[in-house]
Amino acid sequence: MSDIPLQAVLSQVMLGLNNGAFYALLSLGLAVIYGMLEVVNFAHGALYMMGAFGALIGLEYLEAWTGIPGLRLTFWWALLLVPLVVGAFGVLVEALLLRRIARLEPIYGLLLTFGLALILEGVFANGFSAAGEPYNGKPEALEGVVNLGFMFFPRYRLFSMLVAVLSCVAVWWVIERTRLGAQLRAGTENPAVTSAFGINVPRLRSLTYFLGAALAGLAGVVAAPIYSVGPHMGAELIIVVFAVVVIGGMGSILGAVMTGLALGVLEGLVKVVYPPMANTVVFVIMALVLLWRPAGLFGREA
Amino acid sequence: MRESALVTAAASNAAAMPLLQVRDLHAWYGESHVLHGIRFEVPEGQLISLLGRNGSGRSTTLRAILGLVGRRQGSARIHGVETIALPTHRIARLGVGWCPEERAIFSSLSVEENLHLPPRLAEGGMPLDELYTLFPQLAERRRSQGTRLSGGEQQMLALARILRTGARLLLLDEITEGLAPVIVERIEATLQLLKSRAYTIVLAEQNLGVASRLADHIALIEHGQVVEAFAASELPARRADVEARLGV
Numbered sequence: 001m002s003d004i005p006l007q008a009v010l011s012q013v014m015l016g017l018n019n020g021a022f023y024a025l026l027s028l029g030l031a032v033i034y035g036m037l038e039v040v041n042f043a044h045g046a047l048y049m050m051g052a053f054g055a056l057i058g059l060e061y062l063e064a065w066t067g068i069p070g071l072r073l074t075f076w077w078a079l080l081l082v083p084l085v086v087g088a089f090g091v092l093v094e095a096l097l098l099r100r101i102a103r104l105e106p107i108y109g110l111l112l113t114f115g116l117a118l119i120l121e122g123v124f125a126n127g128f129s130a131a132g133e134p135y136n137g138k139p140e141a142l143e144g145v146v147n148l149g150f151m152f153f154p155r156y157r158l159f160s161m162l163v164a165v166l167s168c169v170a171v172w173w174v175i176e177r178t179r180l181g182a183q184l185r186a187g188t189e190n191p192a193v194t195s196a197f198g199i200n201v202p203r204l205r206s207l208t209y210f211l212g213a214a215l216a217g218l219a220g221v222v223a224a225p226i227y228s229v230g231p232h233m234g235a236e237l238i239i240v241v242f243a244v245v246v247i248g249g250m251g252s253i254l255g256a257v258m259t260g261l262a263l264g265v266l267e268g269l270v271k272v273v274y275p276p277m278a279n280t281v282v283f284v285i286m287a288l289v290l291l292w293r294p295a296g297l298f299g300r301e302a
Numbered sequence: 303m304r305e306s307a308l309v310t311a312a313a314s315n316a317a318a319m320p321l322l323q324v325r326d327l328h329a330w331y332g333e334s335h336v337l338h339g340i341r342f343e344v345p346e347g348q349l350i351s352l353l354g355r356n357g358s359g360r361s362t363t364l365r366a367i368l369g370l371v372g373r374r375q376g377s378a379r380i381h382g383v384e385t386i387a388l389p390t391h392r393i394a395r396l397g398v399g400w401c402p403e404e405r406a407i408f409s410s411l412s413v414e415e416n417l418h419l420p421p422r423l424a425e426g427g428m429p430l431d432e433l434y435t436l437f438p439q440l441a442e443r444r445r446s447q448g449t450r451l452s453g454g455e456q457q458m459l460a461l462a463r464i465l466r467t468g469a470r471l472l473l474l475d476e477i478t479e480g481l482a483p484v485i486v487e488r489i490e491a492t493l494q495l496l497k498s499r500a501y502t503i504v505l506a507e508q509n510l511g512v513a514s515r516l517a518d519h520i521a522l523i524e525h526g527q528v529v530e531a532f533a534a535s536e537l538p539a540r541r542a543d544v545e546a547r548l549g550v
């Protein structure tokens with residue numbers, strides 16, 4: 001290890017932390033949806049992709065499509081509105097599709113959302129370049145680099161980490177510390193008793209799917225200026241995110257966030273030490289964790 | 303909101319109307335037909351005890367009133383409002399509190415969170431202080447995880463959390479089952495207090511002693527039907543018959 005410069009290690013750690021922030025944001029949404037609805041949401045990557053396309057379409061295509069001159073969604077507006085749109089789409093999916101199979105085995109939810117992901121990818125692949133398009137709407141305030149003391153780091157990447165961490169904290173707070181969160185947890189644990197208290201459990205389920213989908217959409221918007229926006233961007237990422245959720249423990253909010261960040265860093269480190277392993281290390285760890293603790297690091301053993 | 307308007311409208315002729323009126327109630331779990339036309343009613347402020355053997359359908363009757371069975375048919379009116387087509391949460395908002403047989407304390411919530419979980423249904427719920435005075439054990443353990451409590455404490459919590467909401471119709475399922483005698487006494491005293499405050503109570507109960515001390519009315523249930531219904535004052539005279547039917 002001594003021949004590897006510290007500088008390289010630190011910069012890979014920072015980039016890894018940045019990737020980890022995206023893993024955390026996405027696996028958080030997955031964990032919320034799984035924990036509350038017991039749906040393994042394979043469409044999560046597609047929702048993330050929709051978020052990124054939401055930003056791109058708002059910036060580049062909205063004016064042409066609507067014919068309204070000057071109608072453009074700047075990055076900041078996209079950051080605010082696109083998660084709401086993706087969340088609303090999630091609510092529709094829950095109300096029109098998932099609700100019908102809620103009483104069946106979880107495998108049906110998995111297959112349904114997997115099919116949905118393929119359809120969404122197909123629709124976007126049909127309308128846009130499969131190779132991806134750059135998003136040119138990065139706000140000026142977030143251009144340039146910041147001196148972290150030990151390295152110069154792109155200001156936008158720092159911002160994306162901040163958004164991810166703040167969102168994770170906010171979601172954790174809502175679920176663990178508010179009355180609404182207590183109702184969500186109760187509705188998961190015992191829907192019959194919760195509804196017998198006068199709580200509208202179906203509406204809580206919609207709200208949960210909204211939250212999970214909106215988080216994916218938010219991650220998509222934030223990712224747009226960093227990664228190119230293409231129909232398959234979600235499918236590539238989601239495999240890793242699933243590994244993160246499995247390692248952290250399905251349904252564990254804290255587990256999803258911590259594991260996401262940690263694995264991002266680990267990937268970064270492996271990239272310095274032994275680059276060929278970087279893309280597989282997550283899956284090796286997943287296999288080991290499954291052997292050692294099948295419920296995941298933060299999951300409750302059954 | 304609509305329910306409360308109906309409640310007010312119904313209140314005008316409340317004198318004549320039982321608070322809970324169940325008629326020809328049928329219920330199914332999947333394909334199995336469990337209730338076969340249950341019929342009983344409870345005037346406001348009174349306590350009816352549903353007696354019956356294991357599997358006779360007492361718990362199912364309470365669940366069916368709340369719409370928590372696979373399918374139900376017939377009529378269940380609360381404050382005169384027909385509830386048969388309402389979803390569970392709307393029925394509950396008519397002012398119904400339920401203690402399920404399995405108590406269903408939420409393991410992911412603390413004692414205090416369990417108490418705060420049910421939304422307020424009406425004015426006049428018991429304040430937290432009063433509940434803690436009534437059940438001092440709960441006050442001591444307010445930060446504990448719900449499922450760390452003993453059976454008796456869980457039962458007190460299950461009762462306390464519906465008293466906080468202002469529910470005036472209580473559906474209580476085997477609330478003394480499996481508890482130590484001192485705790486049974488404690489719960490009995492609490493039910494006496496609730497009766498003195500004119501709560502309306504449906505009690506599914508195995509313990510004939512508890513039922514005879516608390517009930518105003520008795521309904522005997524067999525195979526999902528009410529086979530006998532009478533005033534509790536007749537219980538001593540009918541005791542032998544009732545015991546034979548219950549197999550005690």
Ligand SMILES: Nc1ncnc2c1ncn2[C@@H]1O[C@H](COP(=O)(O)OP(=O)(O)OP(=O)(O)O)[C@@H](O)[C@H]1O
Pocket residue numbers: 331334336354355356357358359360361362363403
């Ligand atoms: N979830 C369910 N699915 C299918 N059948 C059920 C279900 N719950 C109860 N039953 C059946 O319905 C019948 C009535 O059960 P219920 O729980 O209402 O009886 P009970 O009078 O409360 O008796 P106890 O509480 O002593 O068991 C029983 O035959 C029982 O096996």
Ligand SMILES: [Mg+2]
Pocket residue numbers: 360361362403475476506
């Ligand atoms: Mg029962």
